[in-house]
Amino acid sequence: MAYPDDLLADDEHVVVHTHPHWKTLVLPVLALLLVVGGGSYLAALVAPLAWNAIGWAVISAVGGLLLIWLVLVPLVRWRTTHFVLTTHRLMVREGVFTRSGTGIPMSRINSVRFRHGLIDRVLGCGTLVVESASDEPLEFDDIPHVEQVHTLLYREVDDDPRETARREET
Incomplete structure (x- = not known):
């Protein structure tokens, strides 16, 4: 470019x-894997419960915020430097x-x-x-x-x- x-x-x-070296994106990629994996695990734990829809909504909201903060922000910072x-x-x-x-x-x-x-x-x-x-x-x-x-x-x-x-x- x-x-x-x-x-x-x-x-x-x-x-x-x-742009900065790709090594600056290693931690955001690991965070992505951990958040998605942890969210999937928690969603599976909540699935048999009666209030699973609320649990999935909370897990999705927290996971989304974590993805924005830990993955999207560093990626945009890397891309715009x-x-x-x-x-x-x-x-x-x-x-x-x-x-x-x-x-x-x-x-x-x-x-x-x-x-x-x-x-x-x-x-x-x-x-x-x-x-x-x-x-x-x-x-x-x-x-x-x-x-x-x-x-x-x-x-x-x-x-x-x-x-x-x-x-x-x-």
């Missing part, structure tokens, strides 16, 4: 557009109703690092740490293929035409 072109400058192109690297800037956008975002021009990026532990290495993700000229280092967690993104970001910072022009002036 491409990032909306109307948010980019005329000469700007998307290099990487990704965008990590975008363009030829001019690094952007992170997140949120459904209240959107927030961070954008760092390539010329303001001083250094780029990544880190990942054993589990992250097995899964192919990690944390990208970006230090800009004026702010504290920004850490972006659960970036898929973090080493490749690190390399691409470093290459874009190094190839930034404004940075090259500034170096030539000095």
Whole structure:
């Protein structure tokens, strides 16, 4: 899925557009399985009782609320979080109703690092740490293929035409 072109400058192109790594969805999937399994078990227990319709309604309502809270909300949060690297800037956008975002021009990026532990290495993700000229280092967690993104970001910072022009002036 491409990032909306109307948010980019005329000469700007998307290099990487990704969502957080799929590992962030493991707990919601487990919650889905537990809620559905537990709800089915409780519905089977309530079935022989005289008030089974009320029991099924309560089980359905509680299960529905749990599914919204434990499964749907994290899924929507994952789907609406965008990590975008363009030829001019690094952007992170997140949120459904209240959107927030961070954008760092390539010329303001001083250094780029990544880190990942054993589990992250097995899964192919990690944390990208970006230090800009004026702010504290920004850490972006659960970036898929973090080493490749690190390399691409470093290459874009190094190839930034404004940075090259500034170096030539000095």
